[in-house]
Amino acid sequence: MEFDLIARIRSRATTRDDVVLGIGDDAALLRVPDGHELAVSTDTLNAGVHFPADTAVADLGWKALAVNLSDLAAMGATPAWCTLSLSLPQADARWLDAFLDGFLSLAQQHRVALVGGDTTRGPLSIGVTVHGLVPAGQALRRDRARAGDDVWITGTPGDAAAALARLGLVHGVDPAALSDLDTAQQAALRERLDRPTPRVATGLALRGLAHAGIDVSDGLCADLGHVLRASGVGARIELAQLPASEALRAACPDASTRWTLQLAGGDDYELCFTAPPSARAAVERALQNDAAGGARIGTIEAGTQLLLCAPDGSAWPLPRAGWQHFEMEPG
Ligand code: ADP
Numbered sequence: 001m002e003f004d005l006i007a008r009i010r011s012r013a014t015t016r017d018d019v020v021l022g023i024g025d026d027a028a029l030l031r032v033p034d035g036h037e038l039a040v041s042t043d044t045l046n047a048g049v050h051f052p053a054d055t056a057v058a059d060l061g062w063k064a065l066a067v068n069l070s071d072l073a074a075m076g077a078t079p080a081w082c083t084l085s086l087s088l089p090q091a092d093a094r095w096l097d098a099f100l101d102g103f104l105s106l107a108q109q110h111r112v113a114l115v116g117g118d119t120t121r122g123p124l125s126i127g128v129t130v131h132g133l134v135p136a137g138q139a140l141r142r143d144r145a146r147a148g149d150d151v152w153i154t155g156t157p158g159d160a161a162a163a164l165a166r167l168g169l170v171h172g173v174d175p176a177a178l179s180d181l182d183t184a185q186q187a188a189l190r191e192r193l194d195r196p197t198p199r200v201a202t203g204l205a206l207r208g209l210a211h212a213g214i215d216v217s218d219g220l221c222a223d224l225g226h227v228l229r230a231s232g233v234g235a236r237i238e239l240a241q242l243p244a245s246e247a248l249r250a251a252c253p254d255a256s257t258r259w260t261l262q263l264a265g266g267d268d269y270e271l272c273f274t275a276p277p278s279a280r281a282a283v284e285r286a287l288q289n290d291a292a293g294g295a296r297i298g299t300i301e302a303g304t305q306l307l308l309c310a311p312d313g314s315a316w317p318l319p320r321a322g323w324q325h326f327e328m329e330p331g
């Protein structure tokens, strides 16, 4: 069974000139240009853990690649190649075609070649590895934030979490407590959950500008926390500065619900990065690489604390950060 599926994948796979040998042999052969480092990252999506059961198959394909490209964006790496490891309950060509529609449309957008993978029978699981290129020494790392840096975020965090919360899939947020939304607002939030946009162009533009960066997958507090620990610093975040979409504001009855989703919700795939105040104008220009833009939300400080400041200046308690996975009813 797997061979038919692999032939189907091979006939549609994206390619590029630096692929010496793609799908079909025991390993792919890829040409890494002189003076570059290879950035490699893997992420897996499992049914029942990483996406709601009603997720469209094409959206699964999109998201499986998007979350990986987001990791490359956070490193300031240019995406080049990927591999795809599929575990499928049955050999279903229609499912595969829909999956590839989403996966390959994003691969094409970013000129990423699909150069290999593995196809097996088993519970639905999608593993993707991406390979990117970065000029030697220029990658954006987590451990380079410095006291005095500004903290920035791209886009509007919290939208995907709001979509999950509406489905009752975020611990601690009662869907009944969220405000009713019109169809367009519902669709806007769900789109952010199912079709996240990896901020690749922004990540590249931040090379040489940002000190440290990470992509937000487990919630802003949890992921900024990784930067702080790796860099040995603290931060002060101004909640009033958190950019929020119109749909998110409409969904949240109060600011405290909104901040909880924005800080601890996850699935954002936005970039959180630090840069010196002297780079502010250049950062603003880098953010214009993506329509989603971004905002300055706080400051890196000496110490190890992450302080959240409410608009009235009081400290806001850290929400239970980083629900890494949501739980779903089996079946
Ligand atoms: P092997 O036994 O050498 O691992 P496979 O039969 O697993 O070979 O795969 C044959 C070829 O098809 C390999 O080049 C592999 O990289 C590619 N391939 C298998 N599954 C996928 C997939 N899901 N996506 C892309 N390429 C795949």
Ligand code: MG
Residues within 6 Å of the ligand: 117, 118, 119
């Ligand atoms: Mg194999």
